[in-house]
Amino acid sequence: MDKKEMETLLLNVADGSTSVEEALIKLKEAPFDDLGFAKPDYHRAVRQGAAEVIYGAGKTPDQILGITNSLREHGQKTVLITRMKAEAAALLKENIPDFTYDELSHIGIVGELPKKDGKGRIVVATGGTSDIPVAEEAAKTAEVYGNEVVRLYDVGVSGLHRLLGHMDDIMSAKVIIAIAGMEGALASVIGGLSDCPVIAVPTSVGYGASFGGVAALLSMLNSCASGVSVVNIDNGFGAGYLASMINHQ
Structure with missing residues (x-):
């Protein structure tokens, strides 16, 4: 959940379209998870306005896949992976249909790009x-x-x-x-x-x-x-x- 989604949730509670109990269930989601090799931060978008990014250098392909799946399972629509090696990209291509990889910049992106809402x-x-x-x-x-x-x-x-x-x-x-x-x-x-x-x-x-x-x-x-x-x-x-x-x- 990012800041905009939280604002929408609170407005829905205010206008009665969402109950307090339903909102509490969404807000009580754990702020992070312990995967053993990583602790994905699910509340970063709420705190900072931008969801967690995966730094690919030094991580194994399986670790990157595991972190990516964890972030998506908790509602992160777009996952950015930087400094990603080709072996990791190959594994994600096999397992995630909407994954794209740029060999030049070593950037991997899971999901669609959001709408352009910057000021300029x-x-x-x-x-x-x-x-x-x-x-x-x-x-x-x-x-x-x-x-x-x-x-x-x-x-x-x-x-x-x-x-x-x-x-x-x-x-x-x-x-x-x-x-x-x-x-x-x-x-x-x-x-x-x-x-x-x-x-x-x-x-x-x-x-x-x-x-x-x-x-x-x-x-x-x-x-x-x-x-x-x-x-x-x-x-x-x-x-x-x-x-x-x-x-x-």
């Missing part, structure tokens, strides 16, 4: 094509949480005219996620062009002196553009989640 559009921009796996993690996360996403890929500062050709998208965005490796300059450039919050995502793309994304991370943290915040290296999920929160304010 989220733009996801990358410095290069090599940043797209992280960008798709961000974009698909935002879509799972009900946002319209515009993708602007390979618009980095080595060819600035490519970004400037999309000024309408930049200026009309509610939130922009700027994703770049190498020296990470894209976030500062977009921050200097836009009038909305910019979430910078450094990626581990680059040669040796990029130090696996540390160079881009430090560049983004030291951005001279106002309104730029930074998440961790390759953390597309964190950027997509935060962008969704901003877009639903």
Whole structure:
């Protein structure tokens, strides 16, 4: 049950269409379950407005399937699985008809995407094509949480005219996620062009002196553009989640 469903339940109690006893039964559902290897959080959507996400890295295919089934049995309509390996995706495809998997971003989604109820559009921009796996993690996360996403890929500062050709998208965005490796300059450039919050995502793309994304991370943290915040290296999920929160304010 998410916040909207709880609000509907309480309104139904208020107007008499649902009895107090019926409502109590729904509210008394355990907040989590102990599967031995995991404790799925069934009340996260009530507390935070967004249901639990499964972090796939380090989990076995059977564990991911078990957690997914548990979440769905307790009413979660859409389940997002990040950093998911192909072996786990194969098992879920065999057992869950409405499961889809994106090999590029390693994102798995069970169920249909919700309707787009965000206030505006989220733009996801990358410095290069090599940043797209992280960008798709961000974009698909935002879509799972009900946002319209515009993708602007390979618009980095080595060819600035490519970004400037999309000024309408930049200026009309509610939130922009700027994703770049190498020296990470894209976030500062977009921050200097836009009038909305910019979430910078450094990626581990680059040669040796990029130090696996540390160079881009430090560049983004030291951005001279106002309104730029930074998440961790390759953390597309964190950027997509935060962008969704901003877009639903």
